[in-house]
Amino acid sequence: MASFAPPRADSTIAQKWFEESTSVDGEFRDLLENYSHVSSDSVVPHVVNTRNAAWQIHPYPCLGQFRFLELNLSHRDLYSRLLDDLKTQPDARFLDIGCCLGQDLRKLIYDGAPPERVAGAELNGAFIDLGYELFKDKKALAGKTPIVSANILEDPSSPSSPLYSLAGTFSAVQLGMLLHLFTWEEQITAFRYTLSLLRGNTGDRIFGQATGHLDGTPTASVSARATFKHNADTFTKLVTEFGQTTNTSWKIVTAELDNGLSVFDGKRTWDDPRTRRLVFEIERES
Template identity: 25%
Template sequence: MPVKEYPTPEEAGDALAARFPLDDRMYSIGADELDFMRSQTGIADDGELKRHILRLQSEAYAIYPYPCIRRFGFIRFKLSRLPDYDQVIKLGKERKNAILLDVGCCLGDDVRKAVVDGFPAKQIVVSDLHADYWELGHKLFRSTNDSFPATFIPGNVFDPAHIEITAPLDTPPTDPPPELSSLKSLNPLRGHVSAIHATSFFHLFDAEKQEEVARAFAGLLSPLPGSVILGMQSAAPATSGLKADVYGPEGGRFYLFSQTPEAWTEMWDGRVFKKGTVKVETRLARAWVATDEMQYDFLQWSVTRM
């Protein structure tokens, strides 16, 4: 079935929000995530915390009705569930001037967990197409730019003024890392980023656009061994291609382009990076989402400089 198109993203969002209104029966949170939300917000009462989360969900859904917001993905651990998460935290603790970049950060729960686990907040850069999400993140976690001094940079990954595609560096840049708080785009970070996280992100684009984004990320990544790009997305165990999300079959933009582990590996090791200069690891996982009464195949992956 062809993807249903709308004239503008705003019209697509209006159609999705009307067809799939929020439903608080979808609210669920793991014990460790609940403890994290209590500690971050200072709200000890579970009923009050749920109401707080529901209010912020409504505000975020009004900006754009992504499925992950409807399913409360913005309060669930993603980065910290990945196999290479410990490597990210180790970089933050041990590498001088290590920088963590989270693209498609939404309300920022993943980087906040990374800070709790030891990655310095002042060495974190976050980015999203929707600038209002970061302010909502401060409301959700009851923080400020002073209490949580990560650097937020709004922008479109396909805009070269935000991220220009450049070849991956073979040797470390000679210039020092930029002052993060002064950044207006991601381009000054070329070759300086130790870890890049992107979850529920690549599958929003077709194969050609996915490779375009991958090349942009590769130019930002430090050439030092151990530097890593990692994430999770919809998977296609057998054949890469369009895969209807729960928003289908007439859900507009949210047909996901899912890749097989083999296709994903071939893209990074040989086309984006010179073959043999990175180690690509993939892991297929299947999850049952009771609220949707559907099973989902996920691809957890990492691309590490050798």
């Protein structure tokens, strides 16, 4: 990833994203109590302490607002098919790029996906370590589920890449909350390198979410880089260009903006009011 200066965790901007505590209910509590074996009365302090450590690494809004507790992947329509493929198809494998604390990986494993068929990649290795602390499973996953520190803007087919041994093995890849950090050209690079991680078969899938924008427009980041936030039309153009540059064809299964990211909760008063969440899924046709 090209370098940029993120807001400090104690900056005024970052603190607007920071919630002191949270409740932990439903699926995430079930995951911690029954997968990680965290006692019921320890769940909330365990989550808050882990989040606070993650916040000091990088003050992402999703961390400040405990959004990793939502387990968004498991709520998507594609989840049941993904889980079934991992359980039943011998060549099905899933990679979560930008996995952060690895919550989606643990949910898949808890729901029955074989640990050796899922993998994660995260730019900052400190988040990987915190994920092991949060879910208490470093020994359990050792030798089964690779979670590596890697940059999707670097060629995974290079022998020096942490993803080199995994290239060409996946049937599905998630790009989690990444695209809006990149320029249009970097997004094409990210998709092109994701392609090299896939098997190369019809039906291979790339899906994820990102911060989007009703207008689909370049927006200056904290370092004034012209990153791009999509609407459905601009995302379609991006996928078309990606297909043309790689001589591949892709069906857009989903490309839509919704009200995720708490855009209407009254807390994002500093944000562009036309901000939305982009949710997408594309499937290889040829």
